[in-house]
Amino acid sequence: MDRLGSIEAFVKAAELGSFTLAARQLRLSPSALSRRVAWLEEELGVRLLHRTTRAVRLSEDGRAFFERCRDSLRELGEAQHAVSRLREHPAGLLRVEAPTVLGRHVIVPALSRFVSRYSEVRVELDLRDHPADPTTEGIDVALRLGALEDSGLIARKLGRxxxxxxxxxxxxxxxxxxxxxxxxxxxxxxxxxxxxxxxxxxxxxxxxxxxxxxxxxxxxxxxxxxxxxxxxxxxxxxxxxxxxxxxxxxxxxxxxxxxxxxxxSPIHVLSLPSRQALPKVRAFVDFLAGELARNGVET
CATH class of the missing domain: 3.40.190.10 (Periplasmic binding protein-like II)
Incomplete structure (x- = not known):
């Protein structure tokens, strides 16, 4: 049985005082919701709800468990909402790795404009002349000058x-x-x-x-x-x-x-497949393409 789903069923039934109303809001059948609560009680070894033909009410053990679970579900909902917002617009930490010469002449002079435009993005810029491995070092965006080696990364050519x-x-x-x-x-x-x-x-x-x-x-x-x-x-x-x-x-x-x-020499930007679609990554790559054009790089 799904533990999180069972806890959600218990909390909703306790809040509404009814298996029928709780099942309707959770889009379950009353019998399915009842089975979830019964499974949870068996797992915990305590009675959480007292049932009557008309309503349900919390037991003493159930009340203590309900208050903790209600707060935890609220925090989980807020976390899910925060993650959804990250996928809707640029936000969060963006880790960028680039060759020193490209970073010093193109990225660094433009970074203040980027973070001003996207106020919820924080940037960590790592300039190095020996390429890092984005897969193992948690890098969101990696810039490369010259021919690319074979890898499992998504490559986009920004110019030459x-x-x-x-x-x-x-x-x-x-x-x-x-x-x-x-x-x-x-x-x-x-x-x-x-x-x-x-x-x-x-x-x-x-x-x-x-x-x-x-x-x-x-x-x-x-x-x-x-x-x-x-x-x-x-x-x-x-x-x-x-x-x-x-x-x-x-x-x-x-x-x-x-x-x-x-x-x-071609200029490519590399990213992991799992990060390519993130708004913060798309925003930075598009911004960088514009900066390269402003610095005379051919597309």
């Missing part, structure tokens, strides 16, 4: 980022603006090192794609440091479009060799 060459106006005034890929040999090209290896720039040179090894005297292992160095005039940088978007809009960086840009 393109790698671009840029430099500060002061640097270009001092060193000149390169017009060809070959001209980069005469420039200070800032290097980015990942896992101990300096990343080559892949650029379109007329009809073919060339790999250019940055020959500047500065190599860093941080995308943020790379942008800061480019803005300071230390040299040219090869970066994702969203990394240079704000500095470009402010006139601090200028794109060069626009026709040579060819390298692309």
């Amino acid at each position: 980022t393109r790698m671009r060459v840029c430099g500060a106006p002061g640097y270009l005034k001092r060193k000149g603006t390169p017009r060809t890929v070959e001209a980069l040999e005469r420039h200070d090209c800032l290097g980015l090192s990942l896992h101990g290896r300096v990343i080559s720039w892949r650029l379109r040179d007329r009809t073919r794609v060339r790999e250019v090894v940055p020959g500047g005297r500065i190599v860093v292992n941080s995308g943020e440091a790379l942008i800061d160095l480019a803005v300071s005039g230390a040299g040219l940088a090869w970066v994702c479009d969203f990394m240079m978007a704000r500095a470009h809009a402010a006139g601090k960086l200028v794109e060069v060799l626009e026709d040579a840009a060819c390298e692309q």
Whole structure:
């Protein structure tokens, strides 16, 4: 027998003083409701209700049990209502994991607008360069740059980022603006090192794609440091479009060799099947798609 259903039948019969009225409200037959209460009494080993042909009334043991059960059912109803509200509109804790560079340049600058728009959502943002496992770490939304590995997660492509060459106006005034890929040999090209290896720039040179090894005297292992160095005039940088978007809009960086840009990386958002339909997840993903578009990411 369903214990919770039996407790609900007992409480309703005690409140109304009638098996017939209680059964009508619970959409049961009077005999089915009576069996539930009888089963509960047998489980507890006490008489909960005194029955007459016209009404039922609480026993002494039944009254003490009734008061506790009534309060517990009320709390359970409130909990169910709260969960229903979470499924109707964005609310609750949202755990987001993203690559550091994407988080610093796109998510962090926009987070205050997101939480202002959705006042019942709390955000925990985890920026890391080694992807987490959303299944084991309780992550609602995970962002990925580049090709995806096979997983049981639901993936939605938000856009594709393109790698671009840029430099500060002061640097270009001092060193000149390169017009060809070959001209980069005469420039200070800032290097980015990942896992101990300096990343080559892949650029379109007329009809073919060339790999250019940055020959500047500065190599860093941080995308943020790379942008800061480019803005300071230390040299040219090869970066994702969203990394240079704000500095470009402010006139601090200028794109060069626009026709040579060819390298692309997709941006996906991953979520567990059980979390994909949550309003807080849908709201954040839609919001992030808009932010990426504002930062120059192609859809």
